[in-house]
Amino acid sequence: GQNIDQPTEMTATEGAIVQINCTYQTSGFNGLFWYQQHAGEAPTFLSYNVLDGLEEKGRFSSFLSRSKGYSYLLLKELQMKDSASYLCAVRDLNMFSGGYNKLIFGAGTRLAVHP
Amino acid sequence: KAGVTQTPRYLIKTRGQQVTLSCSPISGHRSVSWYQQTPGQGLQFLFEYFSETQRNKGNFPGRFSGRQFSNSRSEMNVSTLELGDSALYLCASSLDPSSYEQYFGPGTRLTVT
Numbered sequence: 575g576q577n578i579d580q581p582t583e584m585t586a587t588e589g590a591i592v593q594i595n596c597t598y599q600t601s602g603f604n605g606l607f608w609y610q611q612h613a614g615e616a617p618t619f620l621s622y623n624v625l626d627g628l629e630e631k632g633r634f635s636s637f638l639s640r641s642k643g644y645s646y647l648l649l650k651e652l653q654m655k656d657s658a659s660y661l662c663a664v665r666d667l668n669m670f671s672g673g674y675n676k677l678i679f680g681a682g683t684r685l686a687v688h689p
Numbered sequence: 690k691a692g693v694t695q696t697p698r699y700l701i702k703t704r705g706q707q708v709t710l711s712c713s714p715i716s717g718h719r720s721v722s723w724y725q726q727t728p729g730q731g732l733q734f735l736f737e738y739f740s741e742t743q744r745n746k747g748n749f750p751g752r753f754s755g756r757q758f759s760n761s762r763s764e765m766n767v768s769t770l771e772l773g774d775s776a777l778y779l780c781a782s783s784l785d786p787s788s789y790e791q792y793f794g795p796g797t798r799l800t801v802t
Contacts, residue, residue, distance in 0.1 A: 605789055607789070615795070616779060616793035616794060616795050616796055617732070617779070617793050618793070619790060619791065619792070622789045622790075624789075661731075661732065663732075665789070675745070675786060675787075676722075676734045676737060676745045676747065677722070677724075677734055677791070678734065679724075679731055679732035679733070679734075680731065681730075681731040682731055682732075
């Protein structure tokens, strides 16, 4: 089956570092995404990992271990505007439908940054 | 470059009615995916269209359908609406199905009463 788990809520202090974990189980893994979604807005793309290791992009980094079915999103130097939901999504390659992908999302982690 | 547009932004319907939602992808993007987002279930994949053909489908009943036109614009239709269909419906576009960057539209907030 397909399953993605991430914590429901996290809180952190402005200026600190926070790590949001994501574990997954899929039948045809073809990449892992992190999206940010502010309340009432559409998700925006943060990062994409398809190979093991760390991808760094400014204050945000994302890590992937395919053998462990595990990823994390690391946010450094937290700012109040980082208060949002963070969605972990796995691209599942469906070989039975012409090899096309679909994104399977976790329920999201609601991050609250306080002063 | 204009982003993904969805119309209408808000919609109120009653049970049993049907509804059609529209999505215009970013210019040059040919792949359109639809998602349903609810507080309880999160973001769930509905279907993906590319070159006017449905390429992939999520686990939704047949009341949910869609199509894509030659200009890549897409519509989704929900017939015989149920209260549980109240959700934010998001459309995302990408260059093609192999492209990893998907851009989401602002969504259509559907309320079924």
